[in-house]
Amino acid sequence: xxxxxxxxxxxxxxxxxxxxxxxxxxxxxxxxPDRFNESIDGKTKPIILPRxxxxxxxxxxxxxxxxxxxxxxxxxxxxxxITEHNRSRFIITSGDLTDGGERAQYNHILVEESQDLKVPxxxxxxxxxxxxxxxxxxxxxxxxSTASVKYGxxxxxxxxxxxxxxxxxxxxxxxxxxxxxxxxxxFIFTHxxxxxxxxxxxxxxxxxxxxxxxxxxxxxxxxxxxxxxxxHYAEEVKxxxxxxxxxxxxxxxxxxxxxxxxxxxxxxxxxxxxxxxEYFEDIDF
Amino acid sequence: MKKNLIGLVILILxxxxxxxxxxxxxxxxxxxxxxxxxxxxxxxxxxxxxxxxLSDTDxxxxxxxxFHPTWVNLTPGIEMDFSNPGLTRYFLQERINLSKYxxxxxxxxxxxxxxxxxxxxxxxxxxxxxxxxxxxxLGAVYIAQLLDDWRNPxxxxxxxxxxxxxxxxxxxxxxxQNKIDFSIGAENFTPYENYGYDQLGPYFQxxxxxxxxTHLAAMADMRMVGLGTALPHLERETYSLMxxxxxxxxxxxxxx
Numbered sequence: 350x351x352x353x354x355x356x357x358x359x360x361x362x363x364x365x366x367x368x369x370x371x372x373x374x375x376x377x378x379x380x381x382p383d384r385f386n387e388s389i390d391g392k393t394k395p396i397i398l399p400r401x402x403x404x405x406x407x408x409x410x411x412x413x414x415x416x417x418x419x420x421x422x423x424x425x426x427x428x429x430x431i432t433e434h435n436r437s438r439f440i441i442t443s444g445d446l447t448d449g450g451e452r453a454q455y456n457h458i459l460v461e462e463s464q465d466l467k468v469p470x471x472x473x474x475x476x477x478x479x480x481x482x483x484x485x486x487x488x489x490x491x492x493x494s495t496a497s498v499k500y501g502x503x504x505x506x507x508x509x510x511x512x513x514x515x516x517x518x519x520x521x522x523x524x525x526x527x528x529x530x531x532x533x534x535x536f537i538f539t540h541x542x543x544x545x546x547x548x549x550x551x552x553x554x555x556x557x558x559x560x561x562x563x564x565x566x567x568x569x570x571x572x573x574x575x576x577x578x579x580x581h582y583a584e585e586v587k588x589x590x591x592x593x594x595x596x597x598x599x600x601x602x603x604x605x606x607x608x609x610x611x612x613x614x615x616x617x618x619x620x621x622x623x624x625x626x627e628y629f630e631d632i633d634f
Numbered sequence: 635m636k637k638n639l640i641g642l643v644i645l646i647l648x649x650x651x652x653x654x655x656x657x658x659x660x661x662x663x664x665x666x667x668x669x670x671x672x673x674x675x676x677x678x679x680x681x682x683x684x685x686x687x688l689s690d691t692d693x694x695x696x697x698x699x700x701f702h703p704t705w706v707n708l709t710p711g712i713e714m715d716f717s718n719p720g721l722t723r724y725f726l727q728e729r730i731n732l733s734k735y736x737x738x739x740x741x742x743x744x745x746x747x748x749x750x751x752x753x754x755x756x757x758x759x760x761x762x763x764x765x766x767x768x769x770x771x772l773g774a775v776y777i778a779q780l781l782d783d784w785r786n787p788x789x790x791x792x793x794x795x796x797x798x799x800x801x802x803x804x805x806x807x808x809x810x811q812n813k814i815d816f817s818i819g820a821e822n823f824t825p826y827e828n829y830g831y832d833q834l835g836p837y838f839q840x841x842x843x844x845x846x847x848t849h850l851a852a853m854a855d856m857r858m859v860g861l862g863t864a865l866p867h868l869e870r871e872t873y874s875l876m877x878x879x880x881x882x883x884x885x886x887x888x889x890x
Contacts (some may be wrong), residue, residue, distance in 0.1 A: 364685040381686075476865055512867065513860045514686045549777070555859035556869055558687040561779070565750025568781050588794060589781040 380486040381516035384509055388493030389522065392422040395470055396496050396608075399438050404501025405619050408435055412599035412612040413443035413578030416477065419425070419457045422601040424610065424629050429465035431627075435614055435633045437470050438500075441597060443578040444475025444511060444540035446491065448603075450483025455490045457566070474511040475540040475579065495519055497526045503617055504532035508539035510577075520562060527570035534622055535572045536615075542577040542595045543567075544588055552580040567591040571623060576614075583608035599629070674707070675847075675857035681713075683856075685870040690717040696725075704714035704731050720748035724787075736763050739773075753784030758823070760800050771802040775823075804837075805818040815841040815851075824855065824872075834858045849878045 377476050387393060410432055417423045428440055447454040461516065462470055472478075474494040488494070493510035500522055506526060509519060541554040543563055554560050567575060568589045575593040583597035583605055597605030599612055609628045615622060657685070679694040696711030706728070713723040727741040739760055746753035760773020779794040804819025817839040822835075835858070841851035857870035 476860075479865060512865050514869065516686045520687065544779070544794060544796070547795075547797060549796040551859075553860065556685055556687050558685065561747055561752050561754065562687055562750050564779065564781065565747065565752045569751065586794075 351387040362493060377446070379479065381509060381512060382518055383512055384484060384488075384494040384511075385516065385519045385522070387488060388495040388509070393422075393488035393493040394491065396492055396498055398498055398500055399469060401438060401501070403478070404438075404503075406617065407438045407501065408487050408614055408616040410435070410437045410440045410612055410614055411442070411576055412440070413540075413576070413604070414445040414581060414598040414600060415442060415459075415595035416445055416448040416600040417454055417458055418448045418602075419453050423461070424599055424601050424612075425458075425461040426465045427629055427632055428612075429467065430632065430634060431612065431614075432466065432468045432630055437468060437614065440466070440470045440618050441505070441507075441538055442470075442599070443538050444473040445477040445578060446475065446487075447473045447483070447535045450478050450480035450486065451483070452486050455486040459490055471507065471538075472614045473507045473538045473540055474509050476511050476513070478513050495522065497530075499530075499532055500501065501617065502533040502619075504530045504535045506535070506537045507593065508537055508543040510539045510554055513541055515554070515563065520559070523563075523564055527566060527572065530570070533620060534617060535570065536576065537567075537572055538576050540577060540579050542580065542584075542593060543575060544586060544593060545580065545582075545595065546584060550580075552582075564588055574624075576613075580606075582606045583611065601629070650823075666805065669702050672700045673881050675878065676701050677711075677876065677878045679876045681872060681874040681875050683870065683872045688718065688721070690715050690721065692716060696727075707731060719750075721765075722746045722748070731888055734775075735765050736761070738762075739771075742787070746785055751784065753786075753789075754778065755780065755787060755790055757790075757801060763801075766808075767806050769802070769804050769806070769817075771800065771820075771821075773800045787875070804839075815839075815842050815843075819856075824853075824856075830856040834861060845890075846884075847880050847882050849876075851876045851878070 351408070395594050408633070410428065415423060417425070431437070432440060446458065471568070472491050474487060484494070493507065494511065496507040498505050506522060506523070508515065541556055542552070543560050545553050566572070568591070572591045575588065575591050575594065577593065578596045580595050582595060584595040586593050596613070597608040597611050599610050601610065604610065611626055612629065613624050613626050615624045640757065645849070655845045676697040677695070681694060682691050683689070692713050692715040694711060694713045696709050698707065698709045700707045707730070709727040710727050711727070715721040723745045725741055725743040727739060732738060739758065739762055741758040743756040743758065744753070755778045758773065760771045763769065764770040775798045778790045778792065778800060779795045779796070780789055780791060781794065783789050800823045801821065802821035802823065804821070806815050806817040806818050808815045819837060821835045822839060835855055837853060837855035839851050839853040841849055843849050853874045853876065853883045856868055856873040858866055859869040861867045
């Protein structure tokens, strides 16, 4: 009896150590601090903003979770038409640009970009973009995982939450960036949302303390929009004075749970920001 | 918010009704327990917690008072964070002992982060069964995230509220005439953090019964996240050293 007790105990301890040590290995091929440092040190494809005579008045297209694959249709040609029709300055996504983080998928995006788009495409990093050697491809072909640029009177911040965390260094950088920003409008583009209504599902930023700290920063620095994705579920909530929009997918094959594939057009008109939600299936131009 | 509070009251009433169907048997509490004040014990924890957002060292103190062995068992507690003075956490817990092993726990937690100027009030409500070897708990927490009036422990503003599932399951082995115990399990909340964190938390605890009244335990708890993103990783590590003192009557000395 005693032997059985000791054997079962030893087995369980082994399992526990295996599980906890296994998680410490971090199955993600890259970690937030590494990606953050590479992005801030300029070791990625840079963000080059379009020239504009009047950047106080412009519009851009925001969407998320395109999940682009080489073997399935995507909405890149439609995005070309949308940006041309609206005279948008750029397109920006909140991550999961690719479905599997594969080199072929990133190459496919570059080809489509050159064929279909006349404006730049920027993207936050999503968890799907990280699969395999995703980060190595993303940083060379898409851009940084963390960035802040000022366009006219708007601060556009790309935040890396692809592995469901922000990390100390990136959080301090965000706080510093917001603190020094003189922009009238502040936008954060990132993959994971901070809040989902009613039931807390494992689709929002994982660490509650990080959520509280981020919410505190949104409030303190009066961030206008927190634009996120990941949930494949369209939802819009107000966090204090900040509007958080969890975009549904903009994928031609991976439909959102409660909506249709969608995109937003944000129009900055001096001190005013307006936004419209549109569905890809409704495009008639 | 009102609906949630009403729901909470109904759940407690259900628990109360269940208790009203008087239990019998060896495990049941006395049939006619009396009302009266009793100091049940005190619990002291030294906690080291490391995560991406907060790395802190704190002391948690809680004490148990009973005014009725079944119905009114109160535990107020406070967390004093030395490494991060801006963080304040305290709670008030009520445990309804349905039987020797089963109880329903309702707990109000308040957290405030001075540095971030936000706070949160949580109401945990869960069923817990603690058997000599097996323990488990299942319930839910109502979370009111506070951006305004964030120091108010009674602000349950429903502008930014959430519900979250709480779970815990553990198994305990005892050795050397129950002097040493070893527990292992998984959970997403513990009494040593005021609310549920993350998705999966394997933990183990090694305990030593110093005397009939005093128990010493060391616990390590790991929290994993990213299970739903296929990028699982360790998010939070918690290590604690706990001393628990129970106000038990001393054993009468055996006659020679």
